[in-house]
Amino acid sequence: MNIKQRLLSLKESLPENVNLVAVSKTKSNDDILEAYQAGQRVFGENKVQEMVDKWEQLPKDIQWHMIGHLQRNKVKYMASFVSLIHGVDSLKLLKEINKQALKVERVIPCLLQVHIADEETKFGLTSQELDELLNSDTFKKLKAIKVVGLMGMATFTQDTKQIEQEFRYLNSIFESLKSTHPKADNLELTVRSMGMSGDFKIAIQCGSTMVRIGSHIFGSRNYN
Numbered sequence: 001m002n003i004k005q006r007l008l009s010l011k012e013s014l015p016e017n018v019n020l021v022a023v024s025k026t027k028s029n030d031d032i033l034e035a036y037q038a039g040q041r042v043f044g045e046n047k048v049q050e051m052v053d054k055w056e057q058l059p060k061d062i063q064w065h066m067i068g069h070l071q072r073n074k075v076k077y078m079a080s081f082v083s084l085i086h087g088v089d090s091l092k093l094l095k096e097i098n099k100q101a102l103k104v105e106r107v108i109p110c111l112l113q114v115h116i117a118d119e120e121t122k123f124g125l126t127s128q129e130l131d132e133l134l135n136s137d138t139f140k141k142l143k144a145i146k147v148v149g150l151m152g153m154a155t156f157t158q159d160t161k162q163i164e165q166e167f168r169y170l171n172s173i174f175e176s177l178k179s180t181h182p183k184a185d186n187l188e189l190t191v192r193s194m195g196m197s198g199d200f201k202i203a204i205q206c207g208s209t210m211v212r213i214g215s216h217i218f219g220s221r222n223y224n
């Protein structure tokens with residue numbers, strides 16, 4: 001199957017309420033255009049410079065999602081166009097996004113990343129840190145960002161029970177934050193970004209509303 005066929009059959013299999021982010025990191029403009037021509041408009045990248053280059057070169061109706069770990073000094077390069085930032089894991093980073101969004105007169109949608117994996121290397125906030133962040137006066141004053149949901153990455157393991165537990169954990173945090181933190185100008189929890197090529201089916205069973213899928217569409221990545 002080619003990219004178009006893989007994309008279309010994947011989309012066919014996703015429930016209607018689940019949005020697809022086609023993760024195009026390391027992939028060429030030609031590969032992205034093949035998915036674009038098959039109707040895909042939302043693409044995810046994990047490096048700011050690569051996303052900026054692709055944004056400059058590719059059709060302007062593509063919605064670019066930043067899914068990688070983000071350094072504060074890079075926010076300014078994408079503030080004018082990024083449509084959703086998935087991996088926000090500190091108030092400091094949120095403040096910087098707010099600052100850059102003000103400069104370009106936008107409100108930038110963000111997801112807070114939750115630490116759900118059983119691995120030190122996966123970034124994210126604990127449920128207590130999330131609660132503190134959302135309760136802080138600093139957060140309440142940020143008007144140029146909007147937290148629209150949570151993002152999480154499960155442990156890289158074959159143990160599907162464990163993956164399921166981790167996604168269910170994210171979903172339970174989502175539900176409890178939603179009930180304890182009422183909707184505000186900069187807070188409206190709707191998105192649960194969880195699930196990649198290897199675990200998106202489990203993620204959907206556990207309440208995912210947004211899956212980030214790369215290799216399943218584009219084939220395996222070559223890093224060099």
Ligand SMILES: *Cc1c(COP(=O)(O)O)cnc(C)c1O
Nearest residue numbers: 023046067196197212213214215
């Ligand atoms: C690369 C990446 C994905 C997609 O991974 P695949 O296994 O290729 O589907 C999803 N989420 C994040 C945060 C990534 O960095």
